[in-house]
Amino acid sequence: MKISVIGAGYVGLTTAACLAELGHTVCCADNDEGKLNLLRKGQMPFFEPHLEEIVVRNCSNGRLRFDNTENAVTGAQAIFICVGTPPLENGEADLSAVANVARTIGQRATGYCLVIEKSTVPVQTGQQLKRQLQLYAEKGLRCDLASNPEFLREGSAIEDFFHPERIVVGVEREDVAMLMEEIYRPLLDQTFICPIHKDCKTGKTPGWVVTDTNSAELIKHASNSFLAMKISFINMVADLCESVGADVTQVARGMGMDTRIGKAFLNPGIGFGGFCFPKDVQAFVRIATKAGCDFSLLKEVENINKRRIDRFVEKVCKELWVIRGRKIAVLGLAFKPNTDDVRFAPAIELLRTFVREGATVSAYDPQAIEKARAIVPNVEYCSSPLAAAQDADAIVIATEWDEFRTLDWNAVKKVVARPLVVDGRNMFKPAEMVARGFSYVSIGRQSAAPELQSTELDSAIPEVTPNGTVKAL
Numbered sequence: 001m002k003i004s005v006i007g008a009g010y011v012g013l014t015t016a017a018c019l020a021e022l023g024h025t026v027c028c029a030d031n032d033e034g035k036l037n038l039l040r041k042g043q044m045p046f047f048e049p050h051l052e053e054i055v056v057r058n059c060s061n062g063r064l065r066f067d068n069t070e071n072a073v074t075g076a077q078a079i080f081i082c083v084g085t086p087p088l089e090n091g092e093a094d095l096s097a098v099a100n101v102a103r104t105i106g107q108r109a110t111g112y113c114l115v116i117e118k119s120t121v122p123v124q125t126g127q128q129l130k131r132q133l134q135l136y137a138e139k140g141l142r143c144d145l146a147s148n149p150e151f152l153r154e155g156s157a158i159e160d161f162f163h164p165e166r167i168v169v170g171v172e173r174e175d176v177a178m179l180m181e182e183i184y185r186p187l188l189d190q191t192f193i194c195p196i197h198k199d200c201k202t203g204k205t206p207g208w209v210v211t212d213t214n215s216a217e218l219i220k221h222a223s224n225s226f227l228a229m230k231i232s233f234i235n236m237v238a239d240l241c242e243s244v245g246a247d248v249t250q251v252a253r254g255m256g257m258d259t260r261i262g263k264a265f266l267n268p269g270i271g272f273g274g275f276c277f278p279k280d281v282q283a284f285v286r287i288a289t290k291a292g293c294d295f296s297l298l299k300e301v302e303n304i305n306k307r308r309i310d311r312f313v314e315k316v317c318k319e320l321w322v323i324r325g326r327k328i329a330v331l332g333l334a335f336k337p338n339t340d341d342v343r344f345a346p347a348i349e350l351l352r353t354f355v356r357e358g359a360t361v362s363a364y365d366p367q368a369i370e371k372a373r374a375i376v377p378n379v380e381y382c383s384s385p386l387a388a389a390q391d392a393d394a395i396v397i398a399t400e401w402d403e404f405r406t407l408d409w410n411a412v413k414k415v416v417a418r419p420l421v422v423d424g425r426n427m428f429k430p431a432e433m434v435a436r437g438f439s440y441v442s443i444g445r446q447s448a449a450p451e452l453q454s455t456e457l458d459s460a461i462p463e464v465t466p467n468g469t470v471k472a473l
């Protein structure tokens, strides 16, 4: 099919590239001309595993091109709307970009086209869109609307596109669902070649969920909010474990074996971040309130998440006693591994807090340094974990990159001022870090420390002068 995808962000660019990989002829549009030029040269505006190779391959075989929105919508059989819906001050989604695309479609699209809403939008947006597009019927535009919410995760977006657990399609008529089926046919029939695992012949056929448009829109917000609720729930269980001497890893394992609960999304930590969960939970609360439902459960999910950073900083403070004048090395800046996205990343909040409290802060991330530097400049960004750890009084793990799992921790121990790891992601078993000579503090588990030799006492308790400099005792 001749498809246009409007918006070259995480969702739009991934969708465009993967639809081209499935065999469609795709035009991906954005109103940022600089981004389009970058993409035409095969350069990605963000890091996403496997995306670059798929974009480059499909540009060279002619199935994928980049253009402005006006040109993209002209003559397209199907138009995916993948523009941003950022939060307004009051938490509601800003739909102005979606409305602008609708106007351009109305003015420029010709004949029949299927308009597919993929951006995360409040329930009933599809109905509004449909009304908006009907205003252009006089000039010959004939279109239908489908809601097709996206469930891909940053960092595994390509994998998620080709192996989704379900594809949700909200439509008003059966024949529109059939058009959507045509678009996803290779995934439904398992006839595509997976670009990541070339020899994976068949995966599990995705669930094909056809609903009305309102329900499809609600599925997206309800799913993200439910997952966020799971995280806040386990984070509170973690706090309880710390207070009563239990181990949250064991509790989560025992809970997760019950298939009604499921083991996914029960990893406690410094809270959920990224551009989806925080804004979607907020938006869902607003949607419910406007519809006359007080979804106070979700308000508490948000509140619990907001408290995670303060609680974690308290842990660091408890270990270091005074933060001012200490050197803290933060490992991991992205909101989760395998992405360079730092939007609403808990790590960024940590950097800001440590800097504000007067610490000297060094930081390392395999992908996100440049994006972090742009928003928190007064941090020493380092080219390796070892460089960041140099002379540090504490190493704080904020994102669970695999690289930290396989780090030479013996080498790290040699360069730090004090062997203390405060792990916001529970990457290690406490005994394992203690065996490597580190004091280890994590989430929802008991802290552990090696036996302290009397000769090590001096360096463990450095003296801090009122202006924040550290003196040897």
Ligand code: UGA
Pocket: 120, 150, 151, 152, 153, 154, 155, 224, 227, 231, 264, 265, 266, 267, 268, 269, 270, 271, 272, 273, 274, 275, 276, 277, 335, 336
């Ligand atoms: C999320 C959803 O998982 C996707 O299905 C959805 O399509 C996407 O939002 C979206 O709406 O666009 P994403 O934000 O990429 O995807 O990341 P997740 O893997 O869901 O992680 C979100 C946050 O939760 C991260 O900060 C992560 O560290 C945190 N998390 C996740 C936990 O703290 N504990 C867990 O057990 C799992």
